[in-house]
Amino acid sequence: MTPITDTLRLALVQLNPTMGDLLGNAAKLRDARARATVEGADLMVTSELFICGYPPEDLVLKPAFIRACRKVVEDLAAETADGGPAILIGAPWMVGDELHNVVCLLDEGKVQAVRSKVDLPNYGPFDEKRVFQSGPLPGPIDFRGVRLGVPICEDTWSDEVCECLAETGAEILIVPNGSPYWADRVEERIQVEVARVVETGLPLVYVNQMGGQDELIFDGASFALEADRTLSIQLPQFEEAVATFTWKREGETWKCVDGTRVATPGLAEAQWRACVMGLRDYVTKNGFPGVILGLSGGIDSAICAAMAVDALGADKVRCVMLPYRYTASESLEDAEACARALGVAYDVVPIEPAVAGMETALKPMFEGLTPDVAEENIQARTRGVILMALSNKFGPMVVTTGNKSEMSVGYATLYGDMNGGFNPIKDIYKTEVFKLAAWRNTNRPADALGPDGEVIPVRIITKPPSAELRPDQTDQDSLPPYDELDDILECLVEREMGVSEIAARGHDEALVNRIQNLLYVAEYKRRQAPPGVKVTSRNFGRDRRYPITNRFRDKR
Incomplete structure (x- = not known):
């Protein structure tokens, strides 16, 4: 196949996978590939662990599940022998005797390359170190004459992986993500990725998962940044999307020549x-x-x-x-x-x-x-x-x-x-x-x-x-007015502030102590509550995990 040296048609595939529905997820990808083929795409990029859904938690500790994921990925790879778009797809993958969170390049009927996630997040809703092993610092993937740097999600939240890719010859960064939603998350992601663009001098394409998975919401909102930090692509939030864009090499830099930006909703x-x-x-x-x-x-x-x-x-x-x-x-x-x-x-x-x-x-x-x-x-x-x-x-x-x-x-x-x-x-x-x-x-x-x-x-x-x-x-027979209660709670739950700090905001210290006590003693109830949508930076369950038996109280 003739190498593409100056033009790359890149399809961003922002879809809603269902956890564990490997065949169903593959079918969604095939439909997207048919569309990307019509649009003349060279390469499709999916979200992190797309084939199984993210986060798979302890499901990936089941050997039969890992074997099934690999079989579906290899079947998809075989289909790329038709000359259509190649696929960057996320999957759980055995590398030797270790389980890794990887991205596979599927092209010309084969799995042409595998890159492992290096930085495994282990905070808030994430506990990847529980199930995955960290991969080595990666080099670029050579795709039809273009050297692609493919850091996976958390790999871009610090500088090490992207700097390694830039130093080893990457021309463009393509980032598969499983980044959950909470308030103001879109701006937070963009600012993090801007830092990587500044450090490396490379353009960056960010593809995020869409859809609900238990308590977590994945809002899509995939985007691309030019090497000069300009936002050239913004896909919709809370919607599936398959969109193909043209990138051209201009001197030493790749630029998107037909990007579009969809406005994201207010809070x-x-x-x-x-x-x-x-x-x-x-x-x-x-x-x-x-x-x-x-x-x-x-x-x-x-x-x-x-x-x-x-x-x-x-x-x-x-x-x-x-x-x-x-x-x-x-x-x-x-x-x-x-x-x-x-x-x-x-x-x-x-x-x-x-x-x-x-x-x-x-x-x-x-x-x-x-x-x-x-x-x-x-x-x-x-x-x-x-x-x-x-x-x-x-x-x-x-x-x-x-x-x-x-x-x-x-x-x-x-x-x-x-x-x-x-x-x-x-x-x-x-x-x-x-x-x-x-x-x-x-x-x-x-x-x-x-x-x-x-x-x-x-x-x-x-x-x-x-x-x-x-x-x-x-309600106010038992509780303070909700505007006062909610400010105290946000200080205690989201910010982990001390009683004296909260009182300094104008709240009665005895009331703050009372609310703190109610918060602690209700932990046993919350452990038995149904799951629910996470929309703040610190929800109960995945983020805030306090012991039920707990005599500590912050009193000065």
């Missing part, structure tokens, strides 16, 4: 779309026919219902109001109005008979004791049992609706409102829940399946939040 839209995509992929990839949730007339269940409809369509969402004697008439009205605005199936199942039965069973043991949180939690647990029964009978997954503020301080009932399979707002503080609800009432993302206009009645957003487990209850 509110990005947070909303991340939550929606996470819920959609969790439900569909795990084979649930739809979802069911308790619609209380409050803000949390309303926003989860709206997200569910945007994710799956109204025909796959069922909402149930579960009233008790403390349920206000306006809550009944608001829940019905929300269900009507969203166009979902809506049922009302009073819980009074079930609660009465439980109280009767417990009466001999509770005799003479003052009613307290035990009786309140019977209500929440009764609702949880009913929702799970409906899930068992009809098949939809129960959506859990607690926000990050509640999960932080334990303002939730185990085996009650914490029941369910997945929580789209688990990593969203209450103050942001209000903002996102108001945003959705005046905005509808292009990929949303829900209706335009007001989908969450305004009264749900403006009325004081309440669990309605006792007469005239509001």
